Amino acid sequence: MCRESSSVDMNVFSKWQNSLLDLINEYESGNIFNTEETGLFFKCLPEKAFKIKKEKCHRGKHSKERLTILLAVNMDGSEKITPLVIGKSAKPRCLKGINSFPIKYRSNKKAWMTAELFNEWLVSLNSDMKREKRHILLFLDNCTVRNDAPPLSNVKLQCFPPNSTSKLQPLDQGIIHNFITFYRREVVKSVLGNLENQQNVTTISILTALIMIDKVWKVATPLTIHSCFKKPGFPSPNLVDVDDTLTEFNAEPSFEKLFQNKI
Secondary structure (H helix, E strand, O other): OOOOHHHOOHHHHHHHHHHHHHHHOOOOHHHEEEEEEEEEEOOOOHHHHHHHHHOOOOOOHHHHOEEEEEEEEEOOOOOEEEEEEEEOOOOOHHHOOOOOOOOEEEEOOOOOOOHHHHHHHHHHHHHHHHHOOOOEEEEEOOOHHHOOOOOOOOEEEEEOOOOOHHHHOHHHHOHHHHHHHHHHHHHHHHHHHHHHOOOOOOOOOHHHHHHHHHHHHHOOOHHHHHHHHHOOOOOOOOOOOOOHHHHHHHOOOOHHHHHHHHO
Protein backbone atom coordinates (compact mmCIF):
# COMPACT_ATOMS: atom_id res chain seq x y z
CA MET A 1 0.00 0.00 0.00
CA CYS A 2 2.89 2.39 0.71
CA ARG A 3 3.99 2.05 -2.91
CA GLU A 4 0.73 3.20 -4.53
CA SER A 5 1.57 4.95 -7.79
CA SER A 6 -1.04 7.65 -7.22
CA SER A 7 0.79 8.89 -4.11
CA VAL A 8 4.01 9.72 -5.97
CA ASP A 9 4.75 13.45 -6.23
CA MET A 10 5.21 14.14 -9.95
CA ASN A 11 7.58 17.01 -9.16
CA VAL A 12 9.84 14.53 -7.38
CA PHE A 13 9.55 12.22 -10.38
CA SER A 14 10.58 14.99 -12.79
CA LYS A 15 13.51 16.15 -10.64
CA TRP A 16 14.75 12.59 -10.35
CA GLN A 17 14.68 12.05 -14.10
CA ASN A 18 16.59 15.31 -14.63
CA SER A 19 19.32 14.28 -12.18
CA LEU A 20 19.49 10.62 -13.20
CA LEU A 21 22.00 11.05 -16.03
CA ASP A 22 24.42 12.80 -13.68
CA LEU A 23 24.10 9.98 -11.14
CA ILE A 24 24.92 7.22 -13.63
CA ASN A 25 27.32 9.17 -15.83
CA GLU A 26 30.46 7.39 -14.57
CA TYR A 27 29.05 3.86 -14.87
CA GLU A 28 28.51 1.52 -17.79
CA SER A 29 25.04 -0.02 -18.12
CA GLY A 30 26.33 -3.40 -16.94
CA ASN A 31 27.47 -1.83 -13.65
CA ILE A 32 24.17 -0.12 -12.80
CA PHE A 33 22.00 -2.33 -10.58
CA ASN A 34 18.66 -2.22 -8.79
CA THR A 35 17.72 -4.38 -5.81
CA GLU A 36 14.44 -4.91 -3.98
CA GLU A 37 12.77 -7.58 -1.88
CA THR A 38 9.28 -8.98 -2.31
CA GLY A 39 7.06 -11.32 -0.35
CA LEU A 40 6.07 -14.66 -1.86
CA PHE A 41 3.38 -17.05 -0.61
CA PHE A 42 5.24 -20.01 -2.01
CA LYS A 43 2.42 -22.57 -1.55
CA CYS A 44 -0.30 -20.34 -2.90
CA LEU A 45 -2.40 -21.54 -5.83
CA PRO A 46 -3.92 -18.78 -8.01
CA GLU A 47 -7.48 -19.11 -6.70
CA LYS A 48 -6.28 -18.61 -3.10
CA ALA A 49 -4.58 -15.26 -3.72
CA PHE A 50 -7.57 -13.09 -2.83
CA LYS A 51 -8.30 -15.08 0.30
CA ILE A 52 -4.80 -14.53 1.62
CA LYS A 53 -4.87 -10.88 0.63
CA LYS A 54 -7.82 -10.24 2.96
CA GLU A 55 -6.51 -12.24 5.90
CA LYS A 56 -3.90 -11.33 8.50
CA CYS A 57 -0.56 -13.12 8.22
CA HIS A 58 1.35 -11.73 11.20
CA ARG A 59 1.46 -15.23 12.68
CA GLY A 60 0.00 -18.68 12.14
CA LYS A 61 -0.49 -20.66 8.94
CA HIS A 62 -0.17 -17.91 6.33
CA SER A 63 3.01 -16.43 7.81
CA LYS A 64 4.61 -19.89 7.66
CA GLU A 65 3.83 -20.03 3.95
CA ARG A 66 5.56 -16.73 3.15
CA LEU A 67 9.12 -16.23 1.95
CA THR A 68 10.95 -12.96 1.40
CA ILE A 69 13.05 -12.79 -1.75
CA LEU A 70 15.74 -10.23 -2.51
CA LEU A 71 16.24 -9.72 -6.25
CA ALA A 72 18.95 -7.69 -7.97
CA VAL A 73 19.61 -7.09 -11.66
CA ASN A 74 21.68 -4.76 -13.81
CA MET A 75 20.38 -2.29 -16.37
CA ASP A 76 21.27 -4.13 -19.58
CA GLY A 77 19.98 -7.46 -18.25
CA SER A 78 23.33 -9.20 -18.60
CA GLU A 79 23.54 -10.08 -14.90
CA LYS A 80 20.87 -11.34 -12.53
CA ILE A 81 22.33 -11.81 -9.07
CA THR A 82 21.46 -15.04 -7.28
CA PRO A 83 18.30 -14.37 -5.23
CA LEU A 84 18.46 -14.30 -1.46
CA VAL A 85 15.50 -16.18 0.05
CA ILE A 86 14.48 -15.67 3.69
CA GLY A 87 12.23 -18.19 5.43
CA LYS A 88 11.06 -18.85 8.97
CA SER A 89 12.71 -22.23 9.51
CA ALA A 90 16.47 -22.33 9.98
CA LYS A 91 16.66 -26.04 9.08
CA PRO A 92 13.63 -27.13 7.00
CA ARG A 93 13.24 -30.90 6.89
CA CYS A 94 13.18 -30.89 3.11
CA LEU A 95 16.72 -29.46 3.04
CA LYS A 96 18.18 -32.18 5.27
CA GLY A 97 21.18 -33.79 3.62
CA ILE A 98 21.40 -31.16 0.90
CA ASN A 99 24.71 -29.33 1.10
CA SER A 100 24.23 -26.86 -1.73
CA PHE A 101 21.58 -25.49 -4.06
CA PRO A 102 21.53 -22.53 -6.47
CA ILE A 103 19.71 -20.13 -4.13
CA LYS A 104 21.00 -18.39 -1.00
CA TYR A 105 18.76 -19.25 1.95
CA ARG A 106 18.63 -17.51 5.33
CA SER A 107 16.04 -17.46 8.10
CA ASN A 108 14.54 -15.52 10.96
CA LYS A 109 11.37 -15.80 13.06
CA LYS A 110 9.27 -13.62 10.76
CA ALA A 111 10.88 -14.45 7.40
CA TRP A 112 11.52 -10.72 6.93
CA MET A 113 14.50 -8.81 5.64
CA THR A 114 16.59 -7.40 8.47
CA ALA A 115 19.50 -4.96 8.55
CA GLU A 116 21.83 -7.81 9.51
CA LEU A 117 20.79 -9.99 6.55
CA PHE A 118 20.88 -7.10 4.12
CA ASN A 119 24.34 -6.02 5.26
CA GLU A 120 25.57 -9.60 4.95
CA TRP A 121 24.28 -9.62 1.37
CA LEU A 122 25.94 -6.26 0.63
CA VAL A 123 29.32 -7.42 1.96
CA SER A 124 29.11 -10.55 -0.19
CA LEU A 125 28.19 -8.49 -3.25
CA ASN A 126 31.04 -6.09 -2.57
CA SER A 127 33.48 -9.01 -2.30
CA ASP A 128 32.29 -10.35 -5.66
CA MET A 129 32.75 -6.96 -7.32
CA LYS A 130 36.16 -6.50 -5.73
CA ARG A 131 37.26 -9.89 -7.01
CA GLU A 132 36.04 -8.96 -10.51
CA LYS A 133 37.67 -5.51 -10.23
CA ARG A 134 34.38 -3.76 -10.84
CA HIS A 135 32.74 -0.70 -9.30
CA ILE A 136 28.95 -0.71 -9.42
CA LEU A 137 26.12 1.68 -8.61
CA LEU A 138 23.25 0.05 -6.71
CA PHE A 139 19.83 1.73 -6.66
CA LEU A 140 17.55 0.81 -3.76
CA ASP A 141 14.71 2.14 -1.65
CA ASN A 142 15.30 3.96 1.63
CA CYS A 143 13.58 1.62 4.10
CA THR A 144 15.02 1.31 7.59
CA VAL A 145 17.00 -1.90 6.99
CA ARG A 146 19.19 0.10 4.57
CA ASN A 147 20.09 2.83 7.07
CA ASP A 148 23.18 1.22 8.59
CA ALA A 149 25.08 -0.10 5.58
CA PRO A 150 28.69 -1.20 6.15
CA PRO A 151 31.65 0.50 4.38
CA LEU A 152 31.80 -0.73 0.78
CA SER A 153 34.76 -0.29 -1.52
CA ASN A 154 33.23 -1.42 -4.81
CA VAL A 155 29.50 -0.82 -4.37
CA LYS A 156 28.03 2.68 -4.26
CA LEU A 157 24.50 2.90 -2.84
CA GLN A 158 21.96 5.33 -4.27
CA CYS A 159 18.52 5.57 -2.64
CA PHE A 160 15.38 6.59 -4.47
CA PRO A 161 13.43 9.55 -3.05
CA PRO A 162 10.96 8.56 -0.30
CA ASN A 163 7.61 7.09 -1.39
CA SER A 164 8.56 7.00 -5.06
CA THR A 165 9.64 3.43 -5.80
CA SER A 166 6.34 2.55 -7.53
CA LYS A 167 7.31 5.01 -10.28
CA LEU A 168 11.11 5.13 -10.13
CA GLN A 169 12.29 1.63 -9.23
CA PRO A 170 12.85 -0.65 -12.28
CA LEU A 171 12.07 -3.86 -10.38
CA ASP A 172 8.64 -2.43 -9.53
CA GLN A 173 7.87 -1.68 -13.18
CA GLY A 174 7.11 -5.30 -14.07
CA ILE A 175 10.11 -7.48 -13.24
CA ILE A 176 8.82 -8.56 -9.82
CA HIS A 177 5.27 -8.89 -11.15
CA ASN A 178 6.39 -11.18 -13.97
CA PHE A 179 8.58 -13.15 -11.59
CA ILE A 180 5.67 -13.90 -9.24
CA THR A 181 3.27 -14.59 -12.12
CA PHE A 182 5.58 -17.21 -13.59
CA TYR A 183 6.28 -18.68 -10.17
CA ARG A 184 2.51 -19.24 -9.81
CA ARG A 185 2.51 -21.03 -13.15
CA GLU A 186 5.26 -23.37 -11.93
CA VAL A 187 3.22 -24.11 -8.79
CA VAL A 188 0.20 -25.10 -10.89
CA LYS A 189 2.33 -27.23 -13.22
CA SER A 190 3.92 -28.99 -10.24
CA VAL A 191 0.60 -29.81 -8.57
CA LEU A 192 -1.02 -30.98 -11.81
CA GLY A 193 2.03 -33.05 -12.68
CA ASN A 194 1.86 -34.84 -9.34
CA LEU A 195 -1.87 -35.54 -9.76
CA GLU A 196 -1.32 -36.82 -13.30
CA ASN A 197 1.33 -39.23 -11.98
CA GLN A 198 -1.10 -40.34 -9.26
CA GLN A 199 1.04 -38.82 -6.54
CA ASN A 200 -1.02 -37.35 -3.73
CA VAL A 201 1.33 -34.39 -3.30
CA THR A 202 -0.42 -31.06 -3.78
CA THR A 203 1.70 -28.87 -1.51
CA ILE A 204 4.97 -27.12 -2.25
CA SER A 205 7.98 -27.64 0.01
CA ILE A 206 10.63 -24.98 0.57
CA LEU A 207 13.06 -27.05 -1.49
CA THR A 208 10.63 -27.16 -4.42
CA ALA A 209 10.03 -23.43 -4.01
CA LEU A 210 13.78 -22.70 -4.13
CA ILE A 211 14.15 -24.76 -7.30
CA MET A 212 11.24 -22.95 -8.94
CA ILE A 213 12.51 -19.53 -7.84
CA ASP A 214 15.85 -20.28 -9.47
CA LYS A 215 14.17 -21.52 -12.66
CA VAL A 216 11.85 -18.53 -13.01
CA TRP A 217 14.56 -15.95 -12.26
CA LYS A 218 16.79 -17.42 -14.95
CA VAL A 219 14.20 -16.92 -17.69
CA ALA A 220 13.94 -13.15 -17.22
CA THR A 221 15.15 -11.77 -20.54
CA PRO A 222 17.38 -8.71 -21.06
CA LEU A 223 14.59 -7.18 -23.15
CA THR A 224 12.10 -7.44 -20.28
CA ILE A 225 14.60 -6.04 -17.79
CA HIS A 226 15.64 -3.18 -20.04
CA SER A 227 12.03 -2.13 -20.67
CA CYS A 228 11.49 -1.91 -16.89
CA PHE A 229 14.58 0.30 -16.49
CA LYS A 230 13.42 2.46 -19.38
CA LYS A 231 10.04 3.34 -17.79
CA PRO A 232 11.55 5.41 -14.92
CA GLY A 233 13.87 7.21 -17.35
CA PHE A 234 17.05 5.17 -17.41
CA PRO A 235 18.78 5.53 -20.81
CA SER A 236 18.82 2.72 -23.37
CA PRO A 237 21.89 0.47 -23.03
CA ASN A 238 23.41 -1.77 -25.65
CA LEU A 239 21.44 -4.93 -24.96
CA VAL A 240 23.13 -8.29 -24.65
CA ASP A 241 22.02 -11.02 -27.05
CA VAL A 242 18.61 -12.42 -26.14
CA ASP A 243 18.23 -16.20 -26.13
CA ASP A 244 15.03 -17.01 -28.02
CA THR A 245 14.32 -19.87 -25.62
CA LEU A 246 13.81 -17.37 -22.79
CA THR A 247 11.35 -14.99 -24.41
CA GLU A 248 8.38 -16.82 -22.88
CA PHE A 249 8.96 -14.78 -19.70
CA ASN A 250 7.31 -11.87 -21.49
CA ALA A 251 4.07 -13.74 -22.10
CA GLU A 252 1.21 -13.95 -19.62
CA PRO A 253 0.44 -17.57 -18.67
CA SER A 254 -3.13 -18.87 -18.77
CA PHE A 255 -3.93 -20.86 -15.65
CA GLU A 256 -7.36 -21.69 -17.07
CA LYS A 257 -5.76 -23.42 -20.06
CA LEU A 258 -3.45 -25.36 -17.79
CA PHE A 259 -6.40 -26.71 -15.83
CA GLN A 260 -8.46 -27.44 -18.96
CA ASN A 261 -5.62 -29.45 -20.45
CA LYS A 262 -5.33 -31.63 -17.37
CA ILE A 263 -8.94 -32.16 -16.27
